[in-house]
Amino acid sequence: MIRVQAEAFDPALELDTFACGNDNVGAIATFTGRVRVAPGEPRLIALTLEHYPGMTERLLGEIEAEAQARWPLSASLIIHRIGRMQPGEAIVMVATASAHRDAAFDACRFLIDWLKTKAPFWKYEETVAGAEWVAAKDSDDAAAARWGKKITAQTGPSGED
Amino acid sequence: MIRVQAEAFDPALELDTFACGNDNVGAIATFTGRVRVAPGEPRLIALTLEHYPGMTERLLGEIEAEAQARWPLSASLIIHRIGRMQPGEAIVMVATASAHRDAAFDACRFLIDWLKTKAPFWKYEETVAGAEWVAAKDSDDAAAARWGKKITAQTGPSGED
Amino acid sequence: MKLRYFAWVRVQVGYAEEDLELPLQVVTVRDLLAWLATRGPKFDALLTRSETIRVAVDQAVVERDHAVRDAVEVALFPPMTGG
C-alpha cells in the first residue's frame, strides 16, 4: 500500500495494523525516517518536503510492484509525508512482511534506498542559520545502485515508460 | 535494553515508546519474528521456546554491547519470548535507532542474525501431525557468519569468557 | 506542452508551471534546455547548473537525447532527496 500525505502519521499505529491476521507472516521489517536535529550543526527548525504530485504516486507504485516481484512478500507499506514538519516527526515509513526474515529485510531496505534517490521528493531545511534545499548525497545513489536498475521509470536514453 | 519474558508483548506498543524524545534519531529499524503457520505443512498448533536462564540474558547483553560498539546507535531493544505461544504471536523483536539508516539497518540485522544461532533458545513445535524440536538451519549459521566472529561467548579452543 | 519546475529550480524560475509551444527546432531534452536558456536571465542562470538538473518527460526521468515533442508534460528538478 502507498500513501503520500500531508498529515502526520504514527509508525506504531501503522505497525499495529500491518499484516495482522496473516498466519503465514513470520517476519516483519520496518524502517522509519524521522526529522532529525544534528548535533554540531545550526539547529533545525523545520523540514519541508516538496513532491511531484502524480509522478510520486506512480513511481512509488512501480517501486512497490518491483519489490513484490523480487521478494515473496505477504504485504508492504510505504508512507511518505509531504509539507512542513518539525524535529521528531516521522517523514517516511516502510514496512514489509514475509514468511522469512531475509526477504522482509532486503525488500524493506530496497524500498527505502530507492525512495531516497528515485522518488520525486525534495527536502528544504530551515535552521536558525537560514534555509536551504538539501543536496543529494552520493552515498544515497550508491545505496540505490546496489539493487540494480530495474525500475521502468529510470529508463536510459531510449527508454519508454 | 534486553527483555526475556514469558508474557506476550505488542511490537506496536514497543515501537511507540522506542527512542522517543531523542531529536538526533533519524532512522529506526525494527524486526519482528512471529509464530507462523507454513502452508503445505502439518498445521502448527503451538510453539514453545526453551532457554538457558542466566546465559540467555548474559549473551543477549554481550550481543547488544557488540552492536553498540560496531554502530553509532542511540538506542537498541531486544525482546525475546519464552514458553508456549500460538500462531500469530510475536516471538522476538529487535529495534535500533541511529542518526542514519545504514547503521540502524545493519545493527538490526546483525542482532537478529546472532539471536537465531548464538543465543541459547530452542524451539519445540506442536503440529496436528505431532511434535518435534526444530532443527538448526545452515542458512541461519551462514547469516550469522557474515558478521564475523567477535562475540566473546563464542570463543574457540583457548577462549575464556 | 506543460512545463513544471520543482524545488530550487521552481524558486529560480519564479513559478511552478507554464504552458508553452515548442519551436520546431526543439526535438530532444537537450534542445529544450538550450532553447529555455534563450528565454532570459532567469533561465540562463538556471541552465549554468544544468548538469545537476534532472528532466522527466511525462513523469519518467529521461536522458538528454530523449524526445520531447510529443510530451504532454515535461518537468525540471534537482536530484531527488526523499526518504
Next chain:
Amino acid sequence: MKLRYFAWVRVQVGYAEEDLELPLQVVTVRDLLAWLATRGPKFDALLTRSETIRVAVDQAVVERDHAVRDAVEVALFPPMTGG
C-alpha cells in the same frame, strides 16, 4: 559440578540438571562426553549424536578441548534455534 541439559538433550536424559563429582581422568569437554557415555544407555544413546551437541562451560560455548575441571556449571544442548 552442576550439569544442565536443554531441549532434546534434556528429554533424552530424562531430567534438567544434576550435581556430579567428576572422576580424575576427566579434564576436557571431550573427556566429559566420553565419561558420560559410560553412565548407561540413556547417555550412550545421546552421545551417538554427540557431533550435534554443543557444550557451554560456565555459560560460554566452548570447543571439545576446553577444560572442565574448575567449572561451576556445564551445559549440554543442541544447536540454538532462537529468534
